[in-house]
Amino acid sequence: MSEAAAAKKPDEPIDLKPVYEILDRLAGQKGMLIPILQQVQDAYGYVPEEAANAVADGTGSYRSQVYGVLTFYTQFHLSPRGRHIIRACAGTACHVKGGAQVIHRMENELGVKHGGTTADLIFSFEEVACIGACGLAPVIMIDHDAFGNLDPNTAETVLKKFRKKALAEIEAEGSEGEKNDGGEDASGE
Amino acid sequence: MASDTGGQRIYIGMGTCGLATGAEGVLTAVHEGFDKLKIEVPIIKTGCIGMCSQEVLLDVDTPGRGRVTYRKVEPKMVEEILQNHVVGGHPISEMAFGQIIGEGDSAYDGIPSYQDLPVYKKQKRIVLRRCGFIDPDLIEDYIETDGYQGLEKAIKTMSPEQVRETVKASGLRGRGGGGFPAGLKWEFCANAHGDQKYLVCNADEGDPGAFMDRSVLEGDPHAVLEGMIIAGYAIGASYGYIYCRAEYPLAIKRLLTAIALAEEKGYLGDNILGSGFSFGLRVKEGAGAFVCGEETALMASIEGRRGMPRSRPPFPAVKGLWGKPSNINNVETYACVPPIILKGAESYAAVGTEGTKGTKVFALTGKIINTGLIEVVAGTTLREIIHEIGGGIEEGRAFKAAQLGGPSGGCLPAKLAETAIDYDSLIQAGAMMGSGGVVVMDETDCMVDVARYFLKFTAAESCGKCVPCRLGTKVMLGILERITEGKGTEEDIANLKDLGENIKSTSLCGLGQTAPNPVLSTLRYFEEEYHAHIKDGKCPAKVCTALITYKITDNCTGCTVCAKKCPVEAISGERKELHTIDQERCTKCNMCYEVCRFDAVAKE
Numbered sequence: 009m010s011e012a013a014a015a016k017k018p019d020e021p022i023d024l025k026p027v028y029e030i031l032d033r034l035a036g037q038k039g040m041l042i043p044i045l046q047q048v049q050d051a052y053g054y055v056p057e058e059a060a061n062a063v064a065d066g067t068g069s070y071r072s073q074v075y076g077v078l079t080f081y082t083q084f085h086l087s088p089r090g091r092h093i094i095r096a097c098a099g100t101a102c103h104v105k106g107g108a109q110v111i112h113r114m115e116n117e118l119g120v121k122h123g124g125t126t127a128d129l130i131f132s133f134e135e136v137a138c139i140g141a142c143g144l145a146p147v148i149m150i151d152h153d154a155f156g157n158l159d160p161n162t163a164e165t166v167l168k169k170f171r172k173k174a175l176a177e178i179e180a181e182g183s184e185g186e187k188n189d190g191g192e193d194a195s196g197e
Numbered sequence: 198m199a200s201d202t203g204g205q206r207i208y209i210g211m212g213t214c215g216l217a218t219g220a221e222g223v224l225t226a227v228h229e230g231f232d233k234l235k236i237e238v239p240i241i242k243t244g245c246i247g248m249c250s251q252e253v254l255l256d257v258d259t260p261g262r263g264r265v266t267y268r269k270v271e272p273k274m275v276e277e278i279l280q281n282h283v284v285g286g287h288p289i290s291e292m293a294f295g296q297i298i299g300e301g302d303s304a305y306d307g308i309p310s311y312q313d314l315p316v317y318k319k320q321k322r323i324v325l326r327r328c329g330f331i332d333p334d335l336i337e338d339y340i341e342t343d344g345y346q347g348l349e350k351a352i353k354t355m356s357p358e359q360v361r362e363t364v365k366a367s368g369l370r371g372r373g374g375g376g377f378p379a380g381l382k383w384e385f386c387a388n389a390h391g392d393q394k395y396l397v398c399n400a401d402e403g404d405p406g407a408f409m410d411r412s413v414l415e416g417d418p419h420a421v422l423e424g425m426i427i428a429g430y431a432i433g434a435s436y437g438y439i440y441c442r443a444e445y446p447l448a449i450k451r452l453l454t455a456i457a458l459a460e461e462k463g464y465l466g467d468n469i470l471g472s473g474f475s476f477g478l479r480v481k482e483g484a485g486a487f488v489c490g491e492e493t494a495l496m497a498s499i500e501g502r503r504g505m506p507r508s509r510p511p512f513p514a515v516k517g518l519w520g521k522p523s524n525i526n527n528v529e530t531y532a533c534v535p536p537i538i539l540k541g542a543e544s545y546a547a548v549g550t551e552g553t554k555g556t557k558v559f560a561l562t563g564k565i566i567n568t569g570l571i572e573v574v575a576g577t578t579l580r581e582i583i584h585e586i587g588g589g590i591e592e593g594r595a596f597k598a599a600q601l602g603g604p605s606g607g608c609l610p611a612k613l614a615e616t617a618i619d620y621d622s623l624i625q626a627g628a629m630m631g632s633g634g635v636v637v638m639d640e641t642d643c644m645v646d647v648a649r650y651f652l653k654f655t656a657a658e659s660c661g662k663c664v665p666c667r668l669g670t671k672v673m674l675g676i677l678e679r680i681t682e683g684k685g686t687e688e689d690i691a692n693l694k695d696l697g698e699n700i701k702s703t704s705l706c707g708l709g710q711t712a713p714n715p716v717l718s719t720l721r722y723f724e725e726e727y728h729a730h731i732k733d734g735k736c737p738a739k740v741c742t743a744l745i746t747y748k749i750t751d752n753c754t755g756c757t758v759c760a761k762k763c764p765v766e767a768i769s770g771e772r773k774e775l776h777t778i779d780q781e782r783c784t785k786c787n788m789c790y791e792v793c794r795f796d797a798v799a800k801e
Contacts, residue, residue: 038519041501042484046443073502080503080660081484083443100406100600100636101562103650109787116764137487137654140408140445141213142560142634143249143568152446154217160791 244416246329602631
């Protein structure tokens, strides 16, 4: 049932303190299940199984209810994701302006398809229905920044530039003597 | 503040489109320019003015003169603009898009007035009147432009019933696409029995190809709040939710700021403006489900459940959020309310057609020169929108069709360009108003591929609760995929029509009831394209990869780039000699076509 369990190293217990903090703040109000799960995902970068169970217990919901919500909405992820999220727009305007070719090239460059995460955990790639910047089609977003008026070649350039920057950041973190275990800290920047 | 520049202001478009084209860099360049020239001018960060194709937009406004808009501004242009225009008083007409001439302003020579630009001439801006002109994060900007006066008028001089009657008389219909009379909807909810009533704003703008609501929320958030507070008063609701897509982080941020400022000023919260009426508002972030744009699914989602629609009746007006009477309208509908109350129902009803009053905002995208956001009087024709406002088709190609209303809508072919854009004419033509996406297509777009595209979307977004939609869209998609792969049969067309009609009449909610529309409307106007795929094994627009072959023409200079880039090593040829593609190996990935700089790769 759980991809999270499969993706997690078995000897690594999840620190549930952030979940309890979120529950303390929100669990008392009605209709807060989705905002709670959104904040849990912000804290971990994904929703670990133990955290989902803690949310179920803390909100008085059945686990099946929580799992039902997590699997219904595309925003939720049950396994760790990359440090940076690339969203390629597959909206109508992007489609008629050659977005499919842009997506194809991105998949080739990253070596992953929609919903996948690169082995080095730097990038997760997903197609989204519409970013709402149709006037600039085709568009991709990397984290919170949008890049517009792309073609496969310029998309590749954007990606390569960004990857270089990301690798430099990781290196800088590593040289600061921080323990770097391959981006498993899942910082939800 | 503006010590030596005499009350000038600089405006920079910082909506999503502006930011995506580099508005941040322009802003930095402006600050650097200030330091260099030792000046200081207030900078107003505005939302989207609707001219996406011209971003980044920077305006210089000098008191008593026209406000000049510079287009496609890059950081390197900024210093010149500041030097010549801000300091020297001489705008650079080559870089300018147009000027806005206010009352008593003297115009600059050599720069067209907005009113004379084709892109603006045919527009009438009611909903978008502030977008791009005010700083959305400043409530003062909103109040200075008649903001919250409609609310004041409503709660100080009108009864809730009078407010409802005014909205009814204005003829305002739901701008989310359904077109239900808003005043009537309010009345149902006001008359429903319940101790607690809720108001909901549907800002879950999920239609691919539509961004009207995003731009209003980013550019003029208070207009939506004011409309909601007025509606709350008219219905007797004390609490409201704005359900906004998580994909719109900037819109959510601006809404939260606007809510906090409105509470501070007493327009929102307890005892609004001392009237005894209280109204609270909260933003709920969606979590990524297209079906949540359907009202009953949206309410389920606000309650924290899976966003599954339920059958109606009971309608939300009777039994909605948490089982209480609830009223749901979309962003644009609420934004229309303050001017209706302030200026009267007649002024709103004076424009538009018999059945569709007022204006409609459209997101104009696709193969059109002026992509962006427009607002036109209902009844404006498709031809006016495409050829006059939109500036025609890119690269002089021929206009083929416009897809209106997203996954629920249909396409209008070029021969129906004189169709008036209002609710009823569009339904007659097999399309629908929808929320306002207009995707323009030319001869290089394949209608079968477009139909397949929409079915892929609806099949993926179907919530799975009812069989016709869950399975029907999947089966239709399968047929369309076969046709685009050149494996279609003659029966497929009859099957598509049959399935489409059945899915429409038997699905539970609006998603399934409208999902076949893109297919049925392309079949209605472009059936010959389906036949070309099935009978001749050809894709006339050369889009469907399975039906085209790549050939290298005599334009080839032998630069070898395509051979190096081909992922399957299907291209061979000596340096400086004509290359050839091995058709057996070619996977039709389009790479050679994309990388060739000599236009030497042809699709046949």
